[in-house]
Amino acid sequence: MKCVFLSAATSFYVNKIDYSGCLATVSAYEWNEIQYRCQGYDETDRMGFGSHHLLVFEKGDNGIILILQDSFDERTSVGFHSSDLECQEHVFLIADGVADRMILSGGNTTYSGYNASAAVAYANTWCGVSAANTNSGTIHPENYNPDYYYALNDCANFVSQCLYAGGVSLIPGNYYSGWYYTPVTAPGGTGAVYGGDNSGSFSWMNVFHFMNLWTAQGIFLRNGNVMNLFPGNPVFWVNSITEDAGGHLMICTGYNAANTPVLNAHNGDMKQVPVTAIDHPAPLYTFIFKCNHNWVVEGNHFRCNVCGSVQNTIPSPY
Numbered sequence: 001m002k003c004v005f006l007s008a009a010t011s012f013y014v015n016k017i018d019y020s021g022c023l024a025t026v027s028a029y030e031w032n033e034i035q036y037r038c039q040g041y042d043e044t045d046r047m048g049f050g051s052h053h054l055l056v057f058e059k060g061d062n063g064i065i066l067i068l069q070d071s072f073d074e075r076t077s078v079g080f081h082s083s084d085l086e087c088q089e090h091v092f093l094i095a096d097g098v099a100d101r102m103i104l105s106g107g108n109t110t111y112s113g114y115n116a117s118a119a120v121a122y123a124n125t126w127c128g129v130s131a132a133n134t135n136s137g138t139i140h141p142e143n144y145n146p147d148y149y150y151a152l153n154d155c156a157n158f159v160s161q162c163l164y165a166g167g168v169s170l171i172p173g174n175y176y177s178g179w180y181y182t183p184v185t186a187p188g189g190t191g192a193v194y195g196g197d198n199s200g201s202f203s204w205m206n207v208f209h210f211m212n213l214w215t216a217q218g219i220f221l222r223n224g225n226v227m228n229l230f231p232g233n234p235v236f237w238v239n240s241i242t243e244d245a246g247g248h249l250m251i252c253t254g255y256n257a258a259n260t261p262v263l264n265a266h267n268g269d270m271k272q273v274p275v276t277a278i279d280h281p282a283p284l285y286t287f288i289f290k291c292n293h294n295w296v297v298e299g300n301h302f303r304c305n306v307c308g309s310v311q312n313t314i315p316s317p318y
């Protein structure tokens with residue numbers, strides 16, 4: 001599907017400059033905020049994402065400053081390069097979303113009482129997005145929730161916080177068996193405080209162990225696609241479901257006008273980026289803590305063809 005950039009606002013924050021002879025190496029953080037419209041839809045959508053740049057400038061004898069290098073990669077966050085953003089009205093492509101969300105493989109376990117709206121609200125508040133980002137790097141913890149520590153690889157920590165905000169109970173245990181965070185006892189002013197990987201239990205902080213823990217808790221692991229990513233649910237890419245081979249964890253925060261699920265994440269920070277614009281090399285999975293049921297008649301009852309739940313009557317409204 002063709003989408004058109006209506007406006008693209010980029011903020012660029014220089015964090016550090018190292019001088020060496022006539023060369024200057026600049027470390028900077030770029031925040032892009034984009035308004036776009038999918039072809040055939042009247043609504044304007046918004047998304048935002050951050051990226052880290054490493055630039056090398058050279059000052060020539062004639063006083064002219066040349067950019068020798070600008071290293072960055074946004075493909076795993078949004079699937080296109082910053083150069084795409086330089087002109088307004090730029091047309092880009094995202095894969096088609098679908099109107100009807102249906103089915104999957106078996107399994108029907110969701111999380112009872114999960115408040116997906118609260119999780120989404122949390123994700124939108126604390127994904128790190130702000131017009132006032134002032135630090136550089138792939139993350140900007142001054143915009144993270146100061147009640148939590150953060151790690152340099154903070155994606156699982158963030159999604160764990162979102163689930164907790166949605167009413168998922170902590171699981172007591174040790175570092176390997178529990179699902180919990182380490183409370184911040186002395187917040188360092190504004191923003192979250194660095195706590196490294198010990199900011200929470202293994203499964204709170206690590207994508208693979210997050211996946212293992214919830215699978216062990218009975219939440220059914222599903223292959224992800226545009227049809228089964230629902231607001232408030234974790235969305236992740238892992239290279240392996242049997243060993244820790246790296247991955248990335250995000251959370252679905254709704255849909256754009258074309259009904260494509262949009263995602264928020266930490267590291268790199270992103271807000272409401274269409275899943276189809278993300279070019280991650282690993283396979284996509286999701287847990288459905290909360291299902292947007294799609295009831296179909298089956299015999300004398302109704303069955304949700306997404307999560308497999310069965311009901312005698314359809315709840316109203318549905």
Ligand SMILES: [Zn+2]
Nearest residue numbers: 291293304307
């Ligand atoms: Zn369902």
